Each structure stands twice: as structure tokens, then as C-alpha cells.
Amino acid sequence: xxxxxxxxxxxxxxxxxxxxxxxxxxxxxxxxxxxxxxxxxxxxxxxxxxxxxxxxxxxxxxxxxxxxxxxxxxxxxxxxxxxxxxxxxxxxxxxxxxxxxxxxxxxxxxxxxxxxxxxxxxxxxxxxxxxxxxxxxxxxxxxxxxxxxxxxxxxxxxxxxxxxxxxxxxxxxxxxxxxxxxxxxxxxxxxxxxxxxxxxxxxxxxxxxxxxxxxxxxxxxxxxxxxxxxxxxxxxxxxxxxxxxxxxxxxxxxxxxxxxxxxxxxxxxxxxxxxxxxxxxxxxxxxxxxxxxxxxxxxxxxxxxxxxxxxxxxxxxxxxxxxxxxxxxxxxxxxxxxxxxxxxxxxxxxxxxxxxxxxxxxxxxxxxxxxxxxxxxxxxxxxxxxxxxxxxxxxxxxxxxxxxxxxxxxxxxxxxxxxxxxxxxxxxxxxxxxxxxxxxxxxxxxxxxxxxxxxxxxxxxxxxxxxxxxxxxxxxxxxxxxxxxxxxxxxxxxxxxxxxxxxxxxxxxxxxxxxxxxxxxxxxxxxxxxxxxxxxxxxxxxxxxxxxxxxxxxxxxxxxxxxxxxxxxxxxxxxxxxxx
Amino acid sequence: xxxxxxxxxxxxxxxxxxxxxxxxxxxxxxxxxxxxxxxxxxxxxxxxxxxxxxxxxxxxxxxxxxxxxxxxxxxxxxxxxxxxxxxxxxxxxxxxxxxxxxxxxxxxxxxxxxxxxxxxxxxxxxx
Numbered sequence: 047x048x049x050x051x052x053x054x055x056x057x058x059x060x061x062x063x064x065x066x067x068x069x070x071x072x073x074x075x076x077x078x079x080x081x082x083x084x085x086x087x088x089x090x091x092x093x094x095x096x097x098x099x100x101x102x103x104x105x106x107x108x109x110x111x112x113x114x115x116x117x118x119x120x121x122x123x124x125x126x127x128x129x130x131x132x133x134x135x136x137x138x139x140x141x142x143x144x145x146x147x148x149x150x151x152x153x154x155x156x157x158x159x160x161x162x163x164x165x166x167x168x169x170x171x172x173x174x175x176x177x178x179x180x181x182x183x184x185x186x187x188x189x190x191x192x193x194x195x196x197x198x199x200x201x202x203x204x205x206x207x208x209x210x211x212x213x214x215x216x217x218x219x220x221x222x223x224x225x226x227x228x229x230x231x232x233x234x235x236x237x238x239x240x241x242x243x244x245x246x247x248x249x250x251x252x253x254x255x256x257x258x259x260x261x262x263x264x265x266x267x268x269x270x271x272x273x274x275x276x277x278x279x280x281x282x283x284x285x286x287x288x289x290x291x292x293x294x295x296x297x298x299x300x301x302x303x304x305x306x307x308x309x310x311x312x313x314x315x316x317x318x319x320x321x322x323x324x325x326x327x328x329x330x331x332x333x334x335x336x337x338x339x340x341x342x343x344x345x346x347x348x349x350x351x352x353x354x355x356x357x358x359x360x361x362x363x364x365x366x367x368x369x370x371x372x373x374x375x376x377x378x379x380x381x382x383x384x385x386x387x388x389x390x391x392x393x394x395x396x397x398x399x400x401x402x403x404x405x406x407x408x409x410x411x412x413x414x415x416x417x418x419x420x421x422x423x424x425x426x427x428x429x430x431x432x433x434x435x436x437x438x439x440x441x442x443x444x445x446x447x448x449x450x451x452x453x454x455x456x457x458x459x460x461x462x463x464x465x466x467x468x469x470x471x472x473x474x475x476x477x478x479x480x481x482x483x484x485x486x487x488x489x490x491x492x493x494x495x496x497x498x499x500x501x502x503x504x505x506x507x508x509x510x511x512x513x514x515x516x517x518x519x520x521x522x523x524x525x526x527x528x529x530x531x532x533x534x535x536x537x538x539x540x541x542x543x544x545x546x547x548x549x550x551x552x553x554x555x556x557x558x559x560x561x562x563x564x565x566x567x568x569x570x571x572x573x574x575x576x577x578x579x580x581x582x583x584x585x586x587x588x589x590x591x592x593x594x595x596x597x598x599x600x601x602x603x604x605x606x607x608x609x610x611x612x613x614x615x616x617x618x619x620x621x622x623x624x625x626x
Numbered sequence: 627x628x629x630x631x632x633x634x635x636x637x638x639x640x641x642x643x644x645x646x647x648x649x650x651x652x653x654x655x656x657x658x659x660x661x662x663x664x665x666x667x668x669x670x671x672x673x674x675x676x677x678x679x680x681x682x683x684x685x686x687x688x689x690x691x692x693x694x695x696x697x698x699x700x701x702x703x704x705x706x707x708x709x710x711x712x713x714x715x716x717x718x719x720x721x722x723x724x725x726x727x728x729x730x731x732x733x734x735x736x737x738x739x740x741x742x743x744x745x746x747x748x749x750x751x752x753x
Binding site: 063064066067070071074075078081082085100101102103 | 661662665669672673676677679704707708711712
């Protein structure tokens, strides 16, 4: 037989059938032999006349003896020859039964069978997906944060992870809606397809494993096998980032580079840095109020990718940098190198810790970073100390060590990915805000702080178009005036505004930062809002409900049903629309 | 030579020949149709079905379907026989015999399809 393995077929039933072939053959042969024997062996009826069992009787006798249900000599008492055959056939059929049942049970307990079954179950759960989902590759700290944030906003996610322990951790966590977790190797394109890469609902692929090569392979596979998907990729080195960008990965997130950029912002424009921090934070967590890092002289302990990025940025800002690192011979020009291990007080002293303004411990080992922090604290208690926290589980240690600023690469990457996913205009807005004056930035920070009430706000984008917001499109096409304010009215009290701020209005002509509430809306406009989760939900409701929008616009209740609309329009003498 | 192929072809053909043997003869004459031949045809047909289980190719699926049809027809024939002789007292009247043989005729057709499919598959085999 030509058995071309077909990728998309259900593997379970063929596996069962194949494995059960021999046991079934054995069982069938045993039955056939026993039945034939009974029907051939001569017997006697109750009158002592010669009598032979028909095949039907023989099958009946073998059926109840073979399955050990019972035994009886029917319809007439057996002759000696028949008894001999009954003995043989009992052993034959009972053993065949045991063998068949035993094979079936061992098959059911076979790990390979379970794997096939699991894959089948997962494939069903993906096939049942009928709404857009994000494929998260890698369930480390970053992946876990992303999955939590995505599901908290009601989005769907699928996780692909090769470490069974992490899959278990995910399965133990309650996510609403359910997050299917697949124990597959994301480096293997076939596995990605199995996980639903080619599914039409797979809108984005998030490659956030901690290995650049793996992320590269994932985004390559995603771009080639599902070109329509949105690919966001995490990179740790510049080369990998360039490589990923070269074949059209939609976004490459370099956590180290991004932190260095934020640090620079925090030093030069602290208000904007706060806005940055809040708008890209994980929604519904506490609003952080971070300490302001000083300018002056910085000691950077560790010259890995993060240390390099920070050194480059700080030097750009015109800050003196001293690098403490044992492994390198050369650092960026302008920085001073102290070749020693930063965990020793002597090395820190040599680097000038007594005169420095700030210290950043950024090796990729949490124990080293902590001991550097402790050593520096003992030397100078008032020093501004920032430290890199590699694993989220070490958070209590860093809190106890009283660092002024912790750098969590996984948090930075996930918040950046979320910003891209949830509000595509956010990065443009932040870039534009960077150009504004300090007073404007301070006002913005104040406005957001007031609105947020101690929790990180949500950002979202509204697109005025026939496809995305048909209710708005109808309203505009009917020539009714629609202003930005109308979207932000509170349905409870239309004079009140929802707890949200319009940050950016992108029209065909231009971008308007913090647009005025009376700006008219037109088809094709994009608006970026930030606000509380409740205000987002309310606004989504307004965008879907024609009657609610009309009420908010005009303050008048519109009759809901067709009959009432007709009656009303007769009264008003305006049959075309029935609307005020 | 491939032992598995010989084994498989043997049972497919044997199912066909036994079936044909039972079918041969006057349709309503019980003397022309032996119960053991029907029994053998049924058993061999079941064995052929089991051998076809788990085939994943397109033609394998059709083979399995043909085999299941043959089984169903032969089981129906055997059931009619058992009911006529043991459950009711009709016995092997010409009418009963005719329906048994015609059922086995249906199975014969399915077995022929099986044999043709096996031949086709072997012929298209390029290995």
C-alpha cells in the first residue's frame, strides 16, 4: 500500500486501527476455528439421535464461552467429542480475547498515543477559533506578561513553547478566555503550521523567546507561510534586529535599546518619560511614579548589549560614563573603562563611586547585580542605583535591596509589544510628543495622572471607516454633524465626558496632537485615545449602537422599532430618514 | 516480492472466490449453496477488512469501504439464514434462499471492486 503520510489528517484513528490489526486478526481466527469445530463435530439430541450443531448454534456457544460470560451445554448435553472441542475452544477464544483487550489497554496508555490525542485536541481547539488571535511563541517572563495582558482585554492568544514545565505553568493559570498551550518547537515551521500559523484568524505572530536565532526563524516562517500576519519580533542584538527587519518583520523590539532610550528620556525630559511609561505600561496595574535619574557621571557595571546601549545613549546626552567590566578590552570612545569585577568594593572605588551621581548594574546575572548594588549602597547610601532584573521572580530581592530603578527587559519588551498591538498610533504620538515643549509635556502628564486614578490607563485607536465603525460612517454619510466630543459623552449623563483623553487625531491632511473636543470627524480619520478601561468599554458600545450615538449627539431619544420610526417620521413630515 | 502484499492480495482474492463459489448455482435451490461456504466467505471477508484498517491513502480508504460493504451484505445473508432456520419455522424456502443468495451477490460485487482496486494500485505502484 502506498501510505503517503498526510499532514492535516486526523492521526489518532489510523494509529488505533493499525495497532489493533493483529489482535483483531487473532480474535477473528480463534472464533472462526472454534465455530467451525462445533458445527462439524457430531453430537446427539435428547432422544439419542445423531445431531449436528448449526453454525448459528455454534456461534452462540462460542460467543458466551469466549467472552467468559457463562457456560452451558445447549440445546442438548454435549457428547465427549464436543466437550473436548469446547475445552480447546475455551482456551483459544479466552486467550485471544485477553490479548485483544490487553493490546487495546496498552495502546491507550501509550505516551505516543497520548501525544497524538493531545495534538488532535489542540487542532480542534484551533479549528474552533472564530475570532482573531495572537500566536505567542515562547512563554518565558515576556510571553507570560503578554498573554496576561492580551486575555485581560478579552483578546485570544495561542502559546507555542518547547519547555513542558512552562506549558504546565500556563495550564495551571486561569485565563479567560482560554489560552491553548502547545508543546511544540517554534523553530520547526511545520510545528508552527500545526499551531495554526496558516489559520485565517491568526492576525499576529509574537516571537518573544529569549533566543535571537529562534525569533528569527519564527518571523521568517511567519512571513513566508502567512504573509498577511503581523509579525513582532524580540531581538537582543543589533545584527539580529537588522536581519529581522531586512525581510519585512513588521516590528522589531529591542528591549535593551529601548531601555537606553527611556533612560535618556528620563534624564532629559522626565515628564515625557512618565507619559511614555504610563501609556506603554501593562493596563490595570499600578501607575508607577519612578525616581528621576540624575545627569552627571554614571557608572555602568557590565558591558553586555544593555550596557553598550546605555553607554552609547548616555554619551550622546553628554554624560560622563565609567564602564566596569572584566571581560572587554575596549569601550565606546568617550567612556572610561575599569577592568575589574563590579561586585568588589575596590573596583567600585576605582571607578569613582564616591564622586559619581548614579550607578547601573546591568550584567545578565541577577546575583552579580544584587551584590554590586549592595556593595555600592554600603559605600554611598545616597547614590542613585539602577539595576537590571533578569528574572521576574527575583523582584522581592531587588525591592529589598532598595534600588531606585529596576530594569526588567521582559517587562520592557512586553509593554512595547502591547503598545504596538493595541494602539498602532501610539508610537507616532510619542515621537511627536518628543518634539513638544516641556510645559506641554508636563500638562499632558498631569492630565493623564488625574484621569488614571492610580492605575495604568488603556490606549486604543478608533478608525472612522465603513468597515470598522459602520455606525459612524452612516452618521457622516447622512450628513449629520459628528464631533469628537460626541464619542466621549457619558451615556449616563451626556453633559459629562468619559474618563478619556483624545491624544492624536490623524486626518488625511495632518496629525493633530491633543485635538479639541469639537473637532469634526470625517471618514478615514484615526483617533488615539487613552483612558480608563471602563471608558474604553463604554466607547466601544457607543461605536456599535446607532441609537446610543444619536442620543449622545442630539440628546433626544430616538424610537427604536421600525413602526415607531415610521409613525414618528409621519408626524414630523420627514419620511426620508425619520431622524431629527 | 513483498510478503505483506502477498498476504493482503491472497485474502482479498480469497474473499472474492469464496463469495463467488457460494453465489454460483440456482438462486432459489438450497442444495446449490453450502452454509460452510457462506461461513468461510464471511470470515475471510472480515480478515480482509482488518488487513485494510489504518490505511491512510485515498485508494486504501476506498478499499476499506468496499470491504465493509461486503461484510455488511454477508452478515445480512447469514442473519437471514439463521432467522429463517432457527427463529421462525420457515426453513430454507426458495424465497429465503433467493434473498440470501442475492445478498451474497451484492457482496460479490463489492469484493470485485476490491480486487480491481488492488490490481489498479499494484499497477500504479512505481517502486
